[in-house]
Amino acid sequence: MSGISASAEGLVRPDELPPAVVGGFWGRLRAKLFSSWWSTATTLLLGYLILRWGFAFLAWSLGHAVWSVPYTAQGAPDTAACHAVKGIGACWAVIADKYRLILFGRFPFAEQWRPAICIALFIGLYVVSALKRFWRKELALIWTATLTVIGLLMWGGVFGLTYVRQDLWGGLPLTLILSTFGLALAFPLAILVALGRRATNLPAVKLLCVLYVELIRGVPLISVLFMASVMFPLFLPEGLDIDKVLRAQLGIVLFSAAYLAETIRGGLQAMPREQFEAADALGLGYWRKTLLVILPQALRLVIPPLVNSFIGLFKDTSLVLIVGIFDLLNTGKVAMSDPVWQPFSTEVYLFLAAIYFTFCCAMSQYSRRLEREFDRGRK
Amino acid sequence: MSGTPDISHSDLRPPPRPRMRFALSDPRFRGLVWQVAILGLVGFVGWFLVRTTNINLDHRHIATGFGFLDRVAGIPITETLVPYDPGKDVYGRAILIGILNTLRVAVIGIVLATLLGTVIGIGRLSPNWLLAKLTAGYVETLRDIPLLLQLLFWYTLLQGLPPPKQAFQIGESFFLSNRGIKYPWPVWTPELGWTLMAVAIGIVVTLIWRRQARSIHNATGRRLAVWPVGVGAILIAPTALFIAFGAPLTFDVPALRGFNFVGGGLLGPELGALLTGLVIYSSSYIAEIVRAGIEAVPKGQWEAGGALGLRRGILLRRIVIPQALRVIVPPLTSQYLNLVKNSSLAIAIGYQDIVSVASTTFSQTGQAIEGILIIMLVYLAFSLSISLFMNWYNARITLVER
Structure with missing residues (x-):
């Protein structure tokens, strides 16, 4: 067994050896997200967009959201609070x-x-x-x-x-x-x-x-x-x-x-x-x-x-x-x-x-x- | 059904067919009885429905027939591909415009959904984990929400845009407002027509040359370049003609006049919302079809192509895609049919396709049966022609067994 591998090492130039398998969390991360420059660019761009839009959506749907509104004496909802956050926060009061x-x-x-x-x-x-x-x-x-x-x-x-x-x-x-x-x-x-x-x-x-x-x-x-x-x-x-x-x-x-x-x-x-x-x-x-x-x-x-x-x-x-x-x-x-x-x-x-x-x-x-x-x- | 022994000797004549006995124990007689009974029942129900319908129509003083198609329609239609005047034109023409509007949505929708779906489908196969998961999420989410809800959502969103006075301006002369997108449109001149004709001739010339070059290549092994002829015939010759005419291209540019735009072309919010919704919804289905098709190509095919030293582009074009297409085309056909049928939801957001025009027609004239018949016939014709075309295409690309 060892003889075979030794002779193989003799035949194969070092730069033609198979790439080293990197295990563990970092290895997997590299293989799945940064395997080539193209993959790295995709990961960075998508990561940036997900973080940006994800946080924006969270802020809109949860952070700045209005969950309920007061009612006027006639029983009609008073949506002033909702109008105040329109565009930056969701108005779940409608639900x-x-x-x-x-x-x-x-x-x-x-x-x-x-x-x-x-x-x-x-x-x-x-x-x-x-x-x-x-x-x-x-x-x-x-x-x-x-x-x-x-x-x-x-x-x-x-x-x-x-x-x-x-x-x-x-x-x-x-x-x-x-x-x-x-x-x-x-x-x-x-x-x-x-x-x-x-x-x-x-x-x-x-x-x-x-x-x-x-x-x-x-x-x-x-x-x-x-x-x-x-x-x-x-x-x-x-x-x-x-x-x-x-x-x-x-x-x-x-x-x-x-x-x-x-x-x-x-x-x-x-x-x-x-x-x-x-x-x-x-x-x-x-x-x-x-x-x-x-x-x-x-x-x-x-x-x-x-x-x-x-x-x-x-x-x-x-x-x-x-x-x-x-x-x-x-x-x-x-x-x-x-x-x-x-x-x-x-x-x-x-x-x-x-x-x-x-x-x-x-x-x-x-x-x-x-x-x-x-x-x-x-x- | 069973019990006939497998006789393969050619000198044996088949046993004579026993005569049918008029008894329920004879399967053939039983089959006959069943068919007569079922057809009789269906026929009776049909006769009953037609009779009551005729009585009901008589009572309501509704005349049957397609005579109403010749009456003046008076249906205002905002987006038309051919000239239409609601004050003068008849119902027949209004319905023709509805059909053309459906066709327009179907053609643009199919092209865009195929492009987007292919991109998403390939994205799902990406070795990049983030891209694969994101496209998977896109597919999952959009398939699980009714198309009608998506359409209404897009339409509300487009209507929420500012009015023409505060329209978003994109570049020099594109305007995005709650009336839709206004864009510059070339003014039609005969010289422009000749130029376009020259382009068409150029394409034909190039195609003929390509065939010629291929047959020369097959016969003598000599390779002749196709692209110089293509560039010359499609690009240079029409451009020269265009310049010779004195570059007769002017644009009709939209401009704000009072509360609305005049001039230029218009992509209305109804058509915009319909296309957006249809394309996004259908692309999620097409993406899955494309993914399944590519996954169906065995890995050995990639490896064999690589072993032959083919570049990735050629490998995809010559080896993987032709094989994937065989898997993709049949389900893609039914997806196209779905897209065309789904375009009938246009009525919910006020785009005047065939369903919308025909339903306005039957509510105005009371000719409900004829109206619904027209809708169904139009869609059956669409379905049939798409099936025929895709079957032809499928037959062309299927494996030629040798």
Whole structure:
């Protein structure tokens, strides 16, 4: 061993020896931040900008921020303190004043504990669905039960709860309802469409499914929402009228079903052929084969992309603002339009962005972790 | 579906197809029954919807059809690419302008988002830890905030700029105010047109020469330089022509008159906010696509190129990028389609794209079905043409298996 290295030392000129590996904290720092003059320049420039803007942002959002303002005798907020720091400090008082409106919209003030519980139920539902030990048929039951309870809490009219019309719903619960009910109702439809698109022995059904998926995926959501809000009333016989929120919900379901169907089809395609053949060999019919053998495996496979679809759906529900429904973004907009608080819209936007970001980021982190796990399992 | 033994002998004829039995136990008959049932159901629902719609339209005295396209629109449109007069022009022309506005946003947005996304995506792969983390943070944050929220934010920000009287002046004649960016715009003259034509001819000549040079190179091994011809045909010849015309270039410079600017070109706050939001949002998706594409090129390819003694530029251009593109193009296509569809959010900030114009049209005329049909057809046409183009491009760059 030593003889070899000695002879190598004899052959290699000193300046051709491999660079010395520098370990430890400083070594790593050098390798990651100052490995070349180009890297050093980048580090210095970015470091300077981060420090400068980071501190400026901290000073604006925390240091000079105004957290609450006094109220005048008439009950109107006195925003003089906010105007005094405009440009150098954030005015979080707008959130303190308006958070009930932003979170719950026009839901009757005294009853707002009901949508608050709904938010908690939704988060609980997401957490339960994320746990692998609940990935069984019972999950469908849990979803049905939770969504029923949420419907009861929002509508009321039973158990001594006062009835609240849907046009009074708003804020975060409405965003969660539109996206979660959208997913739950689109899911069965999407499975049928995905199966139909793979049914080579039923060409007419296959064509129908292909047309549906490709047409919906070719047009923007807003056109589907317009259709839901303007054309649906024309579709129904006179006297039968469904509410604006329900119509938008229906539009979202039709829209997301097309995207979900493609995701599920991906899972069906990824199933090895032996699974189909084994089910055939057992003598199972089409539906038993699909329900007992194929779907349970295929759906498991597509959970990460399903979560990603749900993130997209969650963000896309903000579009209902355009057809005049008071989701989280729209209630935020209403809060900003108050003339007293109008100059402080940036703070409201940041608050809304933080809420959306928290939900989406948690879900995307989860989906990525799951994907890595699945990849490991396959190797 | 199963059970047919794999027979590969060519002398064996396939067994005769059994005749379909009219019993539910025959899979083919069952398939037929299913199809008839499902199509019948869909057909019935469709017939029912059309019938009730017709009844409802009759009751509301709304005539169907596209006759309204010939009526005078009276929709004021601030940003137009072709001349438009709301007092005289018809709905058809207003919708055409909406389509052109959507196209403008789509084209500029796709170009800028691709550039920004590529830069960010390469930044994520940087060996510099700070740059990699920062670009990762950019991607993560922007993907997790709804585009509509970002658009509204940018629009509010641009509207918060000072009025034209206190506009920020950039350089000599660029003005940034709450009415948008005013910039100098060349005054159109026929001579200018000839010069541009000369540039176009120069490009064509250069391309033809390049082909020629390549085929000579392939046939004889003699290398002919392309760039002198390019410089001559694209730069020098048009410049000479331009000077011969007496340099007929004058700029229409914006100037403050009363409360607003006159002259020059305008990039309105609506278009500005829409482009900013769309480009930033889409670039975060494109960055991930670019990163994944470059990471998909095996390290051995870099090393092999290095072993051949290729310079880094050539290594990237000839070896890495062509292979990365094969991975990048399909998801990039769907991202472009998303960008075009997302541009429909323009309506929320008052940029008059096709959705906005068509929705104004149907709220004025009551022709909701026709209006929504127009929107959907326009987007389907966009989607189809982008898919076709990208499929053609993808077929061009896919690996030629030998």
